[in-house]
Amino acid sequence: xxxxxxxxxxxxxxxxxxxxxxxxxxxxxxxxxxxxxxxxxxxxxxxxxxxxxxxxxxxxxxxxxxxxxxxxxxxxxxxxxxxxxxxxxxxxxxxxxxxxxxxxxxxxxxxxxxxxxxxxxxxxxxxxxxxxxxxxxxxxxxxxxxxxxxxxxxxxxxxxxxxxxxxxxxxxxxxxxxxxxxxxxxxxxxxxxxxxxxxxxxxxxxxxxxxxxxxxxxxxxxxxxxxxxxxxxxxxxxxxxxxxxxxxxxxxxxxxxx
Amino acid sequence: xxxxxxxxxxxxxxxxxxxxxxxxxxxxxxxxxxxxxxxxxxxxxxxxxxxxxxxxxxxxxxxxxxxxxxxxxxxxxxxxxxxxxxxxxxxxxxxxxxxxxxxxxxxxxxxxxxxxxxxxxxxxxxxxxxxxxxxxxxxxxxxxxxxxxxxxxxxxxxxxxxxxxxxxxxxxxxxxxxxxxxxxxxxxxxxxxxxxxxxxxxxxxxxxxxxxxxxxxxxxxxxxxxxxxxxxxxxxxxxxxxxxxxxxxxxxxxxxxx
Numbered sequence: 001x002x003x004x005x006x007x008x009x010x011x012x013x014x015x016x017x018x019x020x021x022x023x024x025x026x027x028x029x030x031x032x033x034x035x036x037x038x039x040x041x042x043x044x045x046x047x048x049x050x051x052x053x054x055x056x057x058x059x060x061x062x063x064x065x066x067x068x069x070x071x072x073x074x075x076x077x078x079x080x081x082x083x084x085x086x087x088x089x090x091x092x093x094x095x096x097x098x099x100x101x102x103x104x105x106x107x108x109x110x111x112x113x114x115x116x117x118x119x120x121x122x123x124x125x126x127x128x129x130x131x132x133x134x135x136x137x138x139x140x141x142x143x144x145x146x147x148x149x150x151x152x153x154x155x156x157x158x159x160x161x162x163x164x165x166x167x168x169x170x171x172x173x174x175x176x177x178x179x180x181x182x183x184x185x186x187x188x189x190x191x192x193x194x195x196x197x198x199x200x201x202x203x204x205x206x207x208x209x210x211x212x213x214x215x216x217x218x219x220x221x222x223x224x225x226x227x228x229x230x231x232x233x234x235x236x237x238x239x240x241x242x243x244x245x246x247x248x249x250x251x252x253x254x255x256x257x258x
Numbered sequence: 259x260x261x262x263x264x265x266x267x268x269x270x271x272x273x274x275x276x277x278x279x280x281x282x283x284x285x286x287x288x289x290x291x292x293x294x295x296x297x298x299x300x301x302x303x304x305x306x307x308x309x310x311x312x313x314x315x316x317x318x319x320x321x322x323x324x325x326x327x328x329x330x331x332x333x334x335x336x337x338x339x340x341x342x343x344x345x346x347x348x349x350x351x352x353x354x355x356x357x358x359x360x361x362x363x364x365x366x367x368x369x370x371x372x373x374x375x376x377x378x379x380x381x382x383x384x385x386x387x388x389x390x391x392x393x394x395x396x397x398x399x400x401x402x403x404x405x406x407x408x409x410x411x412x413x414x415x416x417x418x419x420x421x422x423x424x425x426x427x428x429x430x431x432x433x434x435x436x437x438x439x440x441x442x443x444x445x446x447x448x449x450x451x452x453x454x455x456x457x458x459x460x461x462x463x464x465x466x467x468x469x470x471x472x473x474x475x476x477x478x479x480x481x482x483x484x485x486x487x488x489x490x491x492x493x494x495x496x497x498x499x500x501x502x503x504x505x506x507x508x509x510x511x512x513x514x515x516x
Contacts (some may be wrong), residue, residue, distance in 0.1 A: 062306055154343070154345065154348065155349060156345050157317055157343075157347075158343075158347050158349070158360075160316075160317060160335050161315060161316075161317065161335050161339075161340075161341055161361075162335075162337070162360055162361040163336070163337065172349070172360065173349070176349075176351040177349070177350075177351055179351075242348070253390070254351045254352075254390050254392060255349045255350065255390075
């Protein structure tokens with residue numbers, strides 16, 4: 001590893017940690033001074049103890065795994081459908097005219113509004129996965145269309161000179177040049193999926209998962225565990241986004257041209 | 259090898275129908291270019307020189323009259339004509355190697371690699387095959403674009419102001435390189451330019467075009483021996499006679515003979 005990069009990363013890490021550490025300290029002292037009542041709001045040590053308890057019991061890992069698998073399924077389905085829709089709208093005028101109005105109308109409906117309908121499909125897992133898939137679909141589709149729209153016409157002329165057919169035009173021009181934009185869509189889609197998995201587990205409950213666990217803890221007034229769940233959700237979401245951003249940077253390197 | 263790449267342009271005209279009146283972009287273009295000749299088309303902006311080139315390469319398909327390559331009327335692009343654009347139009351998402359390989363079809367991977375390597379060698383880009391376009395200078399990008407246009411061994415290479423975006427010194431260096439490649443490949447080259455010196459340095463024949471409507475004003479053959487000496491007396495004389503076509507020559511009130 002390069003020492004300079006490590007140093008820069010360390011600096012960023014320290015700078016980013018200042019605010020959360022400060023908040024943690026304030027919370028700690030407020031609890032310690034009994035300004036916050038321990039009965040209504042737990043202290044940091046309560047939360048830590050709660051975390052250790054559910055971690056040892058395996059409850060947290062188990063529910064986290066359920067959520068991650070659920071998100072993976074929903075995201076994969078949604079992103080694939082979104083990509084196909086994006087490619088169709090981006091490549092074909094007829095498809096654009098036919099699909100765009102419906103797509104843009106459906107897009108205006110908040111995802112939770114689909115929940116009552118999804119329960120009709122099934123009361124269990126498929127409806128939760130579908131709930132996530134709907135949310136993951138839009139950003140991927142929109143960004144793919146945007147990526148295709150922004151391809152310079154000049155590149156297609158080069159393709160014409162070399163007598164590219166439809167397949168080569170897609171594989172050599174459209175797919176690679178729109179991919180960084182699609183990747184942005186995938187990153188946003190994954191974030192949305194992670195937000196929605198919690199909502200899905202609350203709306204369509206008792207299927208396990210981190211959201212379900214959080215809701216159950218709320219019902220039993222284990223606020224310390226609710227906070228454990230919230231922090232876990234935040235950290236997992238943060239990590240996902242971070243990794244996707246890294247991937248985006250790697251795949252957009254060639255964009256330095258213009 | 260010298261019986262290929264003969265271009266015959268007969269009574270070509272191109273009209274865009276405008277709102278009130280038609281715009282005559284090209285009118286009565288008659289020109290014959292011998293195999294292996296280097297021809298420059300020179301003229302002020304808007305004289306239709308690029309349009310003519312685009313017709314020859316086949317990117318503009320509709321025209322009146324005939325453009326014949328070795329006796330066959332041209333209709334759309336074909337691999338027997340290569341083109342280098344002013345903006346190199348390398349695909350930024352592909353390495354130099356892969357850009358050069360774009361036009362190759364129906365070859366095994368091994369043959370493909372050999373063709374690419376030999377063309378990298380031809381344009382003097384050894385060692386840069388794995389680089390991306392954003393890592394290349396303007397001159398190097400144009401070298402790569404020339405290699406890409408030559409991989410299919412076209413009969414004619416068309417050059418649309420290929421050196422227009424380069425600095426003066428790099429441009430002079432590229433003139434030598436172009437001449438070397440032209441001799442080595444032994445093909446017909448047609449270059450659009452508005453640099454009189456460039457045209458004189460490289461061409462067997464200079465086609466001077468005038469605007470509104472775009473037509474050929476004069477065809478000047480350049481009988482100077484190669485390699486040409488820009489500082490030579492004959493070169494300067496020829497330059498004056500070309501500039502005369504644009505009313506840009508120096509007025510000599512007296513002439514002395516020694």
